[in-house]
Amino acid sequence: MTYLLRRLAVFPLVLIGVSIVVFVAIRMVPGDAITAMLGTEAGLLTPQQRAALAAYFGIDQPWFVQYGRWLLGLLHGDLGISTTYGRPVLDVILERFPLTLELALLSMLIALVVGVPAGVFAATRNEKLSDLGVRIAAMIGQSTPNFVLALLIIYTLSAGFGVLPAMGEFAPLWQDPLRNLGQLILPAITLGFAFAASVTRISRSAMLDVLSDDYVRTARSKGASARSVIWRHALPNALIPVVTLSGIEFGYLLGGAVIVEQIYALPGLGRLVLDAILQRDYALVQGCVLFIAFNFMIVNLLVDLAYAALDPRIRLGEN
Amino acid sequence: MIPLLSVSDLSVGFGRKAEANEVVRGVSFDLADGQTLAIVGESGSGKSVTALSINRLVDFGGGKITGGSIRLRRGDGGVLDLAGAAEPQLTKIRGAEIGMIFQEPMTSLNPVLSIGTQIAESFRLHRGLTGRQAIAAAKDALDRVRIPDAARRLKYTPNQLSGGMLQRVMIATALACNPRLLIADEPTTALDVTVQAQIMALLAELKRETDMSMIFITHDIGLVAGIADKVMVMQNGQAVEQGELNQILDHPRHAYTQHLLHAVPHFASGKATRSDGRREKAPDAEPALKVDGLAVRYPVRSGLFGRATGAVHAVDGVDFELMPGETLAIVGESGSGKSTTARAVLGLVRSTRGSFSASVRKAAAGQSALPIQMVFQNPYASLNPRLTIESILAEPVIASGGRVNAETRARMTTLLKRVGLPENSLERYPHEFSGGQRQRLCIARALMLNPSVVVLDEAVSALDVSVQARVLELLVDLQREFGLAYLFISHDMAVVERIAHRIAVIYAGQIVEIGDAKSVLSAPRHAYTKKLIAAVPTIERRRQRFELDTRQVPSLVRPLGFEPGPAKWDVFGSDHRVRIEG
Numbered sequence: 001m002t003y004l005l006r007r008l009a010v011f012p013l014v015l016i017g018v019s020i021v022v023f024v025a026i027r028m029v030p031g032d033a034i035t036a037m038l039g040t041e042a043g044l045l046t047p048q049q050r051a052a053l054a055a056y057f058g059i060d061q062p063w064f065v066q067y068g069r070w071l072l073g074l075l076h077g078d079l080g081i082s083t084t085y086g087r088p089v090l091d092v093i094l095e096r097f098p099l100t101l102e103l104a105l106l107s108m109l110i111a112l113v114v115g116v117p118a119g120v121f122a123a124t125r126n127e128k129l130s131d132l133g134v135r136i137a138a139m140i141g142q143s144t145p146n147f148v149l150a151l152l153i154i155y156t157l158s159a160g161f162g163v164l165p166a167m168g169e170f171a172p173l174w175q176d177p178l179r180n181l182g183q184l185i186l187p188a189i190t191l192g193f194a195f196a197a198s199v200t201r202i203s204r205s206a207m208l209d210v211l212s213d214d215y216v217r218t219a220r221s222k223g224a225s226a227r228s229v230i231w232r233h234a235l236p237n238a239l240i241p242v243v244t245l246s247g248i249e250f251g252y253l254l255g256g257a258v259i260v261e262q263i264y265a266l267p268g269l270g271r272l273v274l275d276a277i278l279q280r281d282y283a284l285v286q287g288c289v290l291f292i293a294f295n296f297m298i299v300n301l302l303v304d305l306a307y308a309a310l311d312p313r314i315r316l317g318e319n
Numbered sequence: 320m321i322p323l324l325s326v327s328d329l330s331v332g333f334g335r336k337a338e339a340n341e342v343v344r345g346v347s348f349d350l351a352d353g354q355t356l357a358i359v360g361e362s363g364s365g366k367s368v369t370a371l372s373i374n375r376l377v378d379f380g381g382g383k384i385t386g387g388s389i390r391l392r393r394g395d396g397g398v399l400d401l402a403g404a405a406e407p408q409l410t411k412i413r414g415a416e417i418g419m420i421f422q423e424p425m426t427s428l429n430p431v432l433s434i435g436t437q438i439a440e441s442f443r444l445h446r447g448l449t450g451r452q453a454i455a456a457a458k459d460a461l462d463r464v465r466i467p468d469a470a471r472r473l474k475y476t477p478n479q480l481s482g483g484m485l486q487r488v489m490i491a492t493a494l495a496c497n498p499r500l501l502i503a504d505e506p507t508t509a510l511d512v513t514v515q516a517q518i519m520a521l522l523a524e525l526k527r528e529t530d531m532s533m534i535f536i537t538h539d540i541g542l543v544a545g546i547a548d549k550v551m552v553m554q555n556g557q558a559v560e561q562g563e564l565n566q567i568l569d570h571p572r573h574a575y576t577q578h579l580l581h582a583v584p585h586f587a588s589g590k591a592t593r594s595d596g597r598r599e600k601a602p603d604a605e606p607a608l609k610v611d612g613l614a615v616r617y618p619v620r621s622g623l624f625g626r627a628t629g630a631v632h633a634v635d636g637v638d639f640e641l642m643p644g645e646t647l648a649i650v651g652e653s654g655s656g657k658s659t660t661a662r663a664v665l666g667l668v669r670s671t672r673g674s675f676s677a678s679v680r681k682a683a684a685g686q687s688a689l690p691i692q693m694v695f696q697n698p699y700a701s702l703n704p705r706l707t708i709e710s711i712l713a714e715p716v717i718a719s720g721g722r723v724n725a726e727t728r729a730r731m732t733t734l735l736k737r738v739g740l741p742e743n744s745l746e747r748y749p750h751e752f753s754g755g756q757r758q759r760l761c762i763a764r765a766l767m768l769n770p771s772v773v774v775l776d777e778a779v780s781a782l783d784v785s786v787q788a789r790v791l792e793l794l795v796d797l798q799r800e801f802g803l804a805y806l807f808i809s810h811d812m813a814v815v816e817r818i819a820h821r822i823a824v825i826y827a828g829q830i831v832e833i834g835d836a837k838s839v840l841s842a843p844r845h846a847y848t849k850k851l852i853a854a855v856p857t858i859e860r861r862r863q864r865f866e867l868d869t870r871q872v873p874s875l876v877r878p879l880g881f882e883p884g885p886a887k888w889d890v891f892g893s894d895h896r897v898r899i900e901g
Contacts, residue, residue, distance in 0.1 A: 213426065214426040214427040215429040217379065217421070218421065221418070221421075222413065222440060222441050223411065236431045311431055313430055313476070
């Protein structure tokens, strides 16, 4: 419990650090919000009108004043107004987030369901032909760029079976689960493919290490069957690196998957951030980055809690 | 009557071409019901492979039985050749008819499962027990190995128990289904000597209760005397001699058995101590090292802000003097603070309090003389594998600000020759040397700066017994030649007896007894020293019985600001002091 409090106490510090870096970085990019907002029409503005608009959005002040105001707003739960959408930043983010979260969860599910058994299988057939097959497949999986895979999947489905991936307006899970899954399953497979390949490789090597450990020999000396040795004695000990890897990958996916979202026309967090940067929507970029950093920290915390749950030797909060 | 186990002409090989790479060749022996066979040999002799072949665990390590038979008389009277048995048959025999315990109890139990679950697994597998029944059986099994408070300890995971307790858990697991044969593969090698005595006592007692047979594998022929009926000595994959216990110990025929019995250090209760002590000859000499009131404490932190709420008193109020040309052995069990003392003397750990003075010797011209150097326990881990021997030997010179010149090189060659290594060693890398040779290299490295004190932290513990004997001889020779003072940290009383002039017994961070080696070993005064010395196995004490004792070592954690009272000593003779319990 004290451990949890201590971990949570660090969160605000990290978030402030992240926000300062983003705040300064995005203002160093040439171009300004008003030009980006109005496009060619920006040229028609008089300097007075331009100044008035800048004052309206608060972007006429020096950056530290802007930052101070923004931070003050943040303390009240206000991330500012998006210049592109004309709505509160938090609302815009929360609208996009369920899709990203769902996509990340689905990809991880696919990766674990495929990757762990494949890795275990390969480890128990070390240096045999089937092990080689799994290792080659994993290598291909890791080195295929996901846009290539996405296009291959779409092409095979449409040219081979005359089926098109479900497109159109995105349907949230709670409104139309079937349509929602139809829209997300292919992007999840696309993202889960490389993820599964990494999980396979790391499960295989972790299992190989564990299978030569003394307690595995002890289990065999007790007369445990090969299956019990693998699933009951070895696997729980091999899961730590798998959890580490999954946590990192999952954290990245929570930041959005720009290319896959683009190809499957999904309104996820990745495209939101990209558009916000292109539009110089300062408030939205800051909000998104802060949100993504926060998610990453939560995921890291969950990973550490998972370690402690998996291995009784790890006691949290001890140096 | 057919013997319980009959191994004949067994050969075992490893790798793809197992026939060409045999590590066990033509081993035969019989084992009757209730009998204990000890297999004795050094590393690489094939003793463990022989044992692992019996329950065919050798298959999982890449081994293959290339010839011979292993006939086991089963519970129903039928005979099965394990050498040719199929895996499903073997899983029914392992644990049910053949139990096994291993060398490292710390790593031989699954770290993520509770010990209750692990013991209960045997009952589930072979007795068909489930749920509460299996757990109740596990509790009985723990009671049987005399683990106090068994019901509560069932829920513990292995990291919550000491090595000795874990080895008891291993024994409980192995004996859960009353196997008729127990294979014990160096079951006490990783344990402290008093714990070893406890485990040996337990094994002997359980064997009497159940009339099982046992194969006991060890490198320590001294340990054999306490437990075996028959002894088989192995060397290079072959059984060079086997016979009844007394016959082997008293009338060994094979040269290697004679070597094991006579050339290798065995504990002789103070009869084999050195007689070249310098104390009496030069009573007023300046000590090479003087340690005064040494204390090493580590804070214990807790709470939200990690405030220190207590301290681990790892070493508390240790003082001693070490004369030139003298060996002071610090003996004690793991966690007693002996290695911490050594490291504090070298400044490798920060001492909380206390002072040292070490006399710097008159250095030869151009040589910087650091007074204290160290040799570590593991010669495989303490030499950088990417450096040549020349660079390794140059390191202390460079570290102390010296320059590598012709003179340094000359010293390297002299030292290498002196420690008995070939002249062309300088350009070679550590992996080209054996364990004993590496330890010689470490000794040469320690001597590069012409130190007055060498700290040897378990310096021969990782070596095979016959290599150990030769390195000890080298150390004694070097000491005489260079007038070195040794601070010799060890848990092994047999080794200590061979090299020490004086002995300090350390217990729970404090010296409880210190004095002349002969006096301490032959007439120990402190209760702990007595217990320690009684636990050392010797060839003379055969079939000795130990009392089971489950007392724990006192906790070293003290409240913040705690100061132990001043030590009071009882003095016996000219050089023998014992701390009075306060």
